[in-house]
Amino acid sequence: MMTTGLTRTDVRGLLLEHGITPTKQRLEIAQILFARPQHLSAEQVLSRLNEERPKASKATIYNTLGLFAQKGLVRELIVDPTKIFYDSNTSDHHHFYNVDTGKLFDVPADSNMVVDNLPNLPDGTVAESVDIIFRIKNKSN
Amino acid sequence: MMTTGLTRTDVRGLLLEHGITPTKQRLEIAQILFARPQHLSAEQVLSRLNEERPKASKATIYNTLGLFAQKGLVRELIVDPTKIFYDSNTSDHHHFYNVDTGKLFDVPADSNMVVDNLPNLPDGTVAESVDIIFRIKNKSN
DNA sequence: GCAGGTTTTTTGAATTTGTCTATTTCTAAA
DNA sequence: TTTAGAAATAGACAAATTCAAAAAACCTGC
Ligand SMILES: [Mn+2]
Ligand SMILES: [Mn+2]
Ligand SMILES: [Zn+2]
Ligand SMILES: [Zn+2]
Numbered sequence: 001m002m003t004t005g006l007t008r009t010d011v012r013g014l015l016l017e018h019g020i021t022p023t024k025q026r027l028e029i030a031q032i033l034f035a036r037p038q039h040l041s042a043e044q045v046l047s048r049l050n051e052e053r054p055k056a057s058k059a060t061i062y063n064t065l066g067l068f069a070q071k072g073l074v075r076e077l078i079v080d081p082t083k084i085f086y087d088s089n090t091s092d093h094h095h096f097y098n099v100d101t102g103k104l105f106d107v108p109a110d111s112n113m114v115v116d117n118l119p120n121l122p123d124g125t126v127a128e129s130v131d132i133i134f135r136i137k138n139k140s141n
Numbered sequence: 142m143m144t145t146g147l148t149r150t151d152v153r154g155l156l157l158e159h160g161i162t163p164t165k166q167r168l169e170i171a172q173i174l175f176a177r178p179q180h181l182s183a184e185q186v187l188s189r190l191n192e193e194r195p196k197a198s199k200a201t202i203y204n205t206l207g208l209f210a211q212k213g214l215v216r217e218l219i220v221d222p223t224k225i226f227y228d229s230n231t232s233d234h235h236h237f238y239n240v241d242t243g244k245l246f247d248v249p250a251d252s253n254m255v256v257d258n259l260p261n262l263p264d265g266t267v268a269e270s271v272d273i274i275f276r277i278k279n280k281s282n
Numbered sequence: 283g284c285a286g287g288t289t290t291t292t293t294g295a296a297t298t299t300g301t302c303t304a305t306t307t308c309t310a311a312a
Numbered sequence: 313t314t315t316a317g318a319a320a321t322a323g324a325c326a327a328a329t330t331c332a333a334a335a336a337a338c339c340t341g342c
Contacts, residue, residue: 023290023337042328057292062329076222081300083328084222096263111260115273119252122237125277132256132273136266164308164319183299198321203300223329224299 006034018071025056029064033074037089039104045086079104079133094132107134147175159212166197170205174215178230180245186227220245220274235273248275 006014011030015022032048033040040048046061056064065086068074077085079097085104094107107113113132121127147155152171156163173189174181181189187202197205206227209215218226220238226245235248248254254273262268 021289021338025291059293059330060291063291078219078222081219081225096266098263098266099269105263107260112258113260114257116255116257117253119248119254119275121275121277122239122246124280125237125239126280128240128276128278130273130275132271134260134262134271135269136262137269139265139267162309162318166320200301200322201320204320 005036006031014073018073020067020071020073025060026064026067028055029061030068030073033068033086033088037087037106039077039085039087041083041085043083075129077104077131094134096134096136098136098138100138107132147172155214159214161208161212161214166201167205167208169196170202171209171214174209174227174229178228178247180218180226180228182224182226184224218245218272235275237275237277239277239279241279248273 008027008031011027011034012022014034015026015030020026028049029045032045042058042061042065045065046058049055049061065074065084069076069086072090075087075090077087077095079085079095080102089106091109093109094113096105096107097103098105115130115132118130149168149172152168152175153163155175156167156171161167169190170186173186183202183206186206187199190196190202206215210217210227213231216228216231218228218236220226220236221243230247232250234250235254237246237248238244239246256271256273259271
């Protein structure tokens with residue numbers, strides 16, 4: 001989605017545009033996600049959301065993140081075997097994953113990486129997405 | 142490793158070349174993995190291994206797969222949030238992941254896909270690997 | 283405003299993958 | 313042989329996620 005500093009009303013519009021009924025909990029979760037382009041795990045959303053007072057349960061977080069992903073509001077990133085990251089930036093871009101720190105970064109948009117001669121897909125299938133992940137580690141030296 | 146139809150002695154040599162003490166259990170596991178280039182989860186290895194009589198425990202499977210990956214005998218693929226796949230082909234290649242079936246395929250070696258203008262890595266980091274995953278789904282129509 | 287139906291949220295238990303620990307068993311070398 | 317270290321095992325444990333059932337919120341027509 002690639003948005004920044006959304007008001008409550010903006011967020012409501014975003015959900016409506018994507019065919020999602022804007023409930024109190026969904027708005028709270030969306031407001032966290034779309035505060036800026038970022039990569040958050042369910043657990044991170046959960047703890048940010050309920051920092052002061054409980055605003056939604058764990059199951060609601062999972063339901064909501066799954067719903068947002070299905071509706072194309074966020075993008076699921078599978079880079080770490082222990083958790084899913086949700087990317088609030090759904091525009092076309094790729095990632096660095098630092099295996100030492102567990103941190104995930106975008107490949108800068110101004111990078112002019114290109115992939116040529118895409119392979120033929122297996123018969124009877126269509127592409128859903130292409131994920132390129134640079135697994136990096138800290139220089140040990 | 143990209144090998145096929147290995148004898149017990151071949152497999153033993155393979156482990157030794159990679160600095161791995163060839164124990165009974167490791168040989169059994171290696172023989173399954175290197176029977177042909179394939180993508181197996183720990184659970185699949187476990188059930189194939191112990192089809193007839195128990196040959197190794199769950200912990201040994203995890204230990205062994207982790208050791209093989211660390212020593213470069215197999216490659217870990219993170220494409221499914223629920224499990225790790227171990228690829229017995231460590232040569233440079235990329236993957237199709239069918240999200241409908243959960244099946245993983247190699248991009249054919251004769252595909253002439255190329256990635257150009259690789260981005261600069263973040264400071265203080267070095268690349269460990271680059272994974273390209275085509276997430277595909279079945280044509281619904 | 284209120285019943286009746288529908289959607290959403292919540293809780294807590296269950297499931298799954300994977301890890302840890304303590305104990306036993308091997309292995310290889312002296 | 314003895315013995316120290318490496319490896320394997322069973323079973324308890326942990327973390328992420330899912331599920332099922334009940335409660336709460338919402339909606340629509342009266
Ligand atoms: Mn896992
Ligand atoms: Mn998982
Ligand atoms: Zn991103
Ligand atoms: Zn492969």
